[in-house]
Amino acid sequence: MANVKCNPDLVRERAKCSFDVNELIHLIDGGENATKEKRHFEETIFSVKELQDAVPEEYLSHKDRYENAVRKATILRDVCREYMKKYNYKPNRFRVGHGVFKDVSPFLLHDGMFVATIIGQGTPEQQAEWLPKAENMQIIGTYAQTELGHGSFIRGLETRATYDPKTEEFILNNATLSSFKWWPGGLGSTVNHCIVVAQLFINGKSYGIQPFIVQIRDLNTHKPLPGVKVGEIGPKMGFQTANNGFLGFENFRIPRMNMLMKNAQVLKDGTFVKGMNEKLTYGTMVMVRVGIVGDCSLNTSLAATIAVRYSAVRHQSKIKAKEPEVQILDYVTQQHKLFIAIASSHVFRNVYSWLSKSYLNVMKDLAQGKQDHLPELHATACCLKAVCSRDAGSVVEECRLACGGHGYMTSSNLPLVYGFTIATVTYEGEQTVLLLQTARYLVKAWLAALQGKVLAPSVSYLSDWLKNDNVRWQNTPEGIVKGFQHVAAGKVKAAYDTIQKYIKLGKDYEDAWNLASVQLMKASEAHSRSILCEVSWGEVIRTSASPNLLQVLKQLAQLYLVYWTLETSGDFLVYSNISKDDIAILREKYEELLAAIRPNAVGLVDAFDLRDEILHSTLGSYDGRVYERLMEEALKSPLNQESVNASFHKYLKPLMEKAKL
Numbered sequence: 003m004a005n006v007k008c009n010p011d012l013v014r015e016r017a018k019c020s021f022d023v024n025e026l027i028h029l030i031d032g033g034e035n036a037t038k039e040k041r042h043f044e045e046t047i048f049s050v051k052e053l054q055d056a057v058p059e060e061y062l063s064h065k066d067r068y069e070n071a072v073r074k075a076t077i078l079r080d081v082c083r084e085y086m087k088k089y090n091y092k093p094n095r096f097r098v099g100h101g102v103f104k105d106v107s108p109f110l111l112h113d114g115m116f117v118a119t120i121i122g123q124g125t126p127e128q129q130a131e132w133l134p135k136a137e138n139m140q141i142i143g144t145y146a147q148t149e150l151g152h153g154s155f156i157r158g159l160e161t162r163a164t165y166d167p168k169t170e171e172f173i174l175n176n177a178t179l180s181s182f183k184w185w186p187g188g189l190g191s192t193v194n195h196c197i198v199v200a201q202l203f204i205n206g207k208s209y210g211i212q213p214f215i216v217q218i219r220d221l222n223t224h225k226p227l228p229g230v231k232v233g234e235i236g237p238k239m240g241f242q243t244a245n246n247g248f249l250g251f252e253n254f255r256i257p258r259m260n261m262l263m264k265n266a267q268v269l270k271d272g273t274f275v276k277g278m279n280e281k282l283t284y285g286t287m288v289m290v291r292v293g294i295v296g297d298c299s300l301n302t303s304l305a306a307t308i309a310v311r312y313s314a315v316r317h318q319s320k321i322k323a324k325e326p327e328v329q330i331l332d333y334v335t336q337q338h339k340l341f342i343a344i345a346s347s348h349v350f351r352n353v354y355s356w357l358s359k360s361y362l363n364v365m366k367d368l369a370q371g372k373q374d375h376l377p378e379l380h381a382t383a384c385c386l387k388a389v390c391s392r393d394a395g396s397v398v399e400e401c402r403l404a405c406g407g408h409g410y411m412t413s414s415n416l417p418l419v420y421g422f423t424i425a426t427v428t429y430e431g432e433q434t435v436l437l438l439q440t441a442r443y444l445v446k447a448w449l450a451a452l453q454g455k456v457l458a459p460s461v462s463y464l465s466d467w468l469k470n471d472n473v474r475w476q477n478t479p480e481g482i483v484k485g486f487q488h489v490a491a492g493k494v495k496a497a498y499d500t501i502q503k504y505i506k507l508g509k510d511y512e513d514a515w516n517l518a519s520v521q522l523m524k525a526s527e528a529h530s531r532s533i534l535c536e537v538s539w540g541e542v543i544r545t546s547a548s549p550n551l552l553q554v555l556k557q558l559a560q561l562y563l564v565y566w567t568l569e570t571s572g573d574f575l576v577y578s579n580i581s582k583d584d585i586a587i588l589r590e591k592y593e594e595l596l597a598a599i600r601p602n603a604v605g606l607v608d609a610f611d612l613r614d615e616i617l618h619s620t621l622g623s624y625d626g627r628v629y630e631r632l633m634e635e636a637l638k639s640p641l642n643q644e645s646v647n648a649s650f651h652k653y654l655k656p657l658m659e660k661a662k663l
């Protein structure tokens with residue numbers, strides 16, 4: 003990238019960077035070698051001509067766009083397969099996926115959930131049967147859980163799997179319209195298999211929801227098998243190429259061994275054997291929620307790179323009347339909009355890495371029959387997924403708005419990035435629903451703290467606060483982290499007290515819960531913010547890096563802490579010992595941090611190391627040729643391929659002529 007002829011503003015910005023951009027790239031990637039491998043892989047992918055679109059996707063019809071995405075998905079799969087064989091390297095397909103598809107792959111659910119569920123929910127025999135086929139793409143699958151009538155409340159799913167001991171088969175049925183599966187990615191026209199989550203019935207008795215692996219299309223003709231009704235759900239706000247679909251069964255039979263039985267089992271005679279914990283059936287969702295936190299980091303870095311580079315190139319208005327128009331990046335309001343995006347991406351990455359470790363530890367424990375840490379993992383993954391996805395959506399939109407009119411252009415790629423980022427707020431557990439799951443855990447933890455019990459590490463601050471809620475405020479990063487914990491503890495206590503108040507007024511627990519649920523949701527958000535702050539600050543101070551880089555990383559981490567303290571200063575005034583003077587000091591600190599980060603802004607986004615092919619943006623490319631690219635892309639419009647469009651003779655001219663009469 004270094005030899006590209008760049009916009010002079012970007013050249014100047016890069017020259018004033020105070021740290022070594024390569025050092026940060028290596029740190030993010032996990033080492034110099036990892037960067038080399040990543041770059042070699044990406045170079046290979048993006049030099050495949052067939053993966054490059056001649057016509058921008060946006061001009062294609064819905065059908066052509068889908069077919070083009072499938073074409074590219076198959077080529078990408080082949081190239082990756084060869085690459086893995088040749089270099090014995092497992093590449094990150096999600097990152098290049100943004101470059102290849104712009105939007106999302108029709109195989110997203112195959113990779114993200116179908117294969118993962120076979121691993122997480124299948125017995126060793128079932129894995130031996132299905133996994134090699136799924137990994138080689140001999141079969142292509144998705145995860146079909148959500149129905150027209152139910153997405154959040156999965157105990158309410160209506161698809162039935164009734165066991166027939168005579169034939170040792172399950173009979174799948176969707177008797178009502180609301181029971182039809184609705185949303186699964188790839189289901190529309192791509193997959194031939196799916197994991198179907200259905201209510202198990204044996205001898206007329208319900209045994210709750212279980213996962214089944216089901217072939218729905220013929221492997222040769224791709225026609226739906228008899229008894230299967232399947233199709234695509236149509237255009238959406240984003241995710242256009244994900245090929246989301248619907249599915250219903252009518253007396254469709256599958257062998258007994260197609261129920262994934264790592265947890266619960268159905269024996270030949272119809273005996274139901276319970277698993278260690280029925281919630282383990284929800285395991286794939288926990289894994290994906292963890293992954294979404296990582297995805298939020300990537301999505302945020304895409305938007306930040308585009309908006310910061312554009313803001314360095316764009317000049318508009320003046321700060322001083324007699325001086326030239328300034329780079330819009332020099333407006334402190336612009337820095338306020340953009341630097342939190344850079345900081346958030348680092349925070350999400352650090353927290354993802356921490357959460358992944360917890361996830362892997364709990365998986366190891368579960369393999370040995372220990373489930374003590376499962377509730378804590380579930381609660382933590384729920385609230386972090388909810389808050390990170392919401393933050394990422396807001397940050398991406400703020401970056402788009404920060405690019406003014408050009409941010410509204412599809413060619414900026416910001417509308418598309420927003421489309422797939424904001425979807426993470428809803429899928430894999432709607433945000434409020436997940437926050438309330440965490441609130442259940444917090445309320446239990448609060449009760450345990452009141453009883454003097456030892457709490458799990460992520461909530462131990464509740465006991466500390468009970469012992470001493472009067473800690474003096476300190477304007478240091480550690481002091482701020484403590485402050486976030488005080489806010490969270492104060493909100494948990496207030497929500498708990500509100501439930502108790504309603505119970506005393508004669509409400510039953512469930513109604514009292516619903517009445518207090520706004521407070522519960524806010525308590526859960528505050529808990530999440532305290533984890534984001536504590537973990538990210540902890541990770542940064544443990545980072546080993548050169549003094550220059552460390553200084554910049556600390557500035558970003560502090561910016562995140564101070565930004566969110568100021569954003570939620572009302573909560574701090576209510577629940578901590580912060581004073582108005584402390585807030586004034588923090589405001590000053592915030593302005594200092596924006597000024598300190600300003601010279602490094604372009605270097606920081608360069609360090610996300612996102613190739614132009616991944617960014618897909620007229621505004622965000624490495625060379626900063628913004629206006630040239632906007633014009634080049636505009637000229638690709640089919641309307642610019644002819645000097646007069648047929649509609650003139652057909653409609654406009656007759657209209658004008660009629661007006662003359």
Ligand SMILES: CCCCCCCC/C=C\CCCCCCCCCCCCCCCC(=O)SCCNC(=O)CCNC(=O)[C@H](O)C(C)(C)COP(=O)(O)OP(=O)(O)OC[C@H]1O[C@@H](n2cnc3c(N)ncnc32)[C@H](O)[C@@H]1OP(=O)(O)O
Binds near residue numbers: 115282285377429442
């Ligand atoms: C990732 C691993 C780390 C390793 C590192 C890997 C490296 C990866 C590299 C790069 C990653 C970068 C990016 C990756 C991005 C991943 C992308 C993957 C692509 C995915 C695309 C996805 C598209 C979308 C797919 C979908 O949307 S699928 C459908 C999702 N649906 C939902 O989420 C439904 C939400 N609803 C629910 O989960 C449940 O209904 C409910 C809300 C939890 C309620 O359930 P239920 O009614 O049964 O429970 P309650 O009666 O309310 O009781 C609750 C009690 O149960 C406990 N509980 C609930 N759930 C769980 C659980 N999952 N685990 C444990 N315990 C659970 C709860 O705590 C309650 O306990 P109690 O004691 O209080 O009673």
Ligand SMILES: Cc1cc2nc3c(=O)[nH]c(=O)nc-3n(C[C@H](O)[C@H](O)[C@H](O)COP(=O)(O)OP(=O)(O)OC[C@H]3O[C@@H](n4cnc5c(N)ncnc54)[C@H](O)[C@@H]3O)c2cc1C
Binds near residue numbers: 147155428429433438
């Ligand atoms: C782009 C995209 C891709 C998807 N891909 C898949 C897929 O591949 N496979 C799959 O199975 N599903 C998929 N889904 C479905 C997704 O998982 C669900 O849409 C999601 O879980 C939310 O459920 P819902 O649609 O039923 O929302 P609802 O639950 O109907 O939410 C509507 C409102 O009700 C509120 N609400 C609901 N329950 C409660 C409660 N208990 N307390 C308080 N408020 C509540 C919510 O907060 C929300 O405000 C996808 C969805 C999207 C958008």
